[in-house]
Amino acid sequence: MKNESFNVFLWYLRQRMRELLVLILFSVIFTVVFYLHNISTEAVIYAFAICLFMGMLLLAADFFVYFRKIKFLRRMQSSITISAEELPESRNLLEREYASLIKKLHEDKAKNITAFDNEKSGLIDYFTMWVHQIKTPIAAMRLLMQSEDEPGEHMEELSVELFKIEQYVEMVLQYLRSDSSSTDYVLREYNLDDIVRQAVRKYAKLFIHKKIRLDYRDLNCSVLTDEKWTVFVIEQILSNGLKYTDKGEIRIYMEEYGTKTLVIEDTGIGIKSEDLPRVFESGFTGYNGRKDKKSTGIGLYLCKRILKKLSHSISIESEAGKGTKVRICFDTVRVEIE
Known part of the structure; x- marks a missing residue:
């Protein structure tokens, strides 16, 4: 002071x-x-x-x-971001002119924010509608494929690619929802094993298709979280692991030392050390994304943002050519349980 x-x-x-x-x-x-x-x-x-x-x-x-x-x-x-009417009274002409300038800038800022919010709301509505509409032809394609008498190898490849399209569409929808002020997060006590098994069952077809071994250990752990959003996060981690692992295995287990930390570890191509500090940035694809054109730069960004809202945390360790280890810590702050 x-x-x-x-x-x-x-x-x-x-x-x-x-x-x-x-x-x-x-x-x-x-x-x-x-x-x-x-x-x-x-x-x-x-x-x-x-x-x-x-x-x-x-x-x-x-x-x-x-x-x-x-x-x-x-x-x-x-409080000036809300209103500029409470500025102190001007004592002379110069102060009066400065106050008028500030009020004018504040009004222009408010108009620009309103226009931006309206434009953003329109885009969100459009993309939300598009996501829901695109699900109809995807579902129709899957039904047509299932009605084929002789599936064959090509049909299996088409099924896998269609699954990837569904996941990208789902990612767009979750991206829009995660940024919405109306998104509901329902925190309850869940068995972590049940949540992770949902994600694993969803990607079972890709595990089989790529011949990736799954080393899954029972997760005897109860966590306070939102089931829907946590399943989505784990699905994104598994998707990345399967995308960048051509052979080997993916291990899922709880970290020792008594912490509620889930570990998902793969033996894929890994991440370069210079890319690690930026993997959670929106749109960042890194060396692997530029090389293979497979990365969107959205998945890990969404995971970080969702887990932060749930009072969880995520960290990544990786070594190029050896694999990646993702840790999700489910320790939470004190909140009301539904």
């Missing part, structure tokens, strides 16, 4: 430097004139001291008003 007041005082002196110099100059002229008229030195010093004292009083009063206005403006910084 003392440092803050001292800094404000220094800024005030810089702002009032011209007035102070004029006051000192006039005091010197007044003293010299009195001295040249053979007035006693004591009278000159006394008059100079009175002028200096009165000047300091006025300076102190002016600084007090200045300091109060600075404190008020700093308190206003938290």
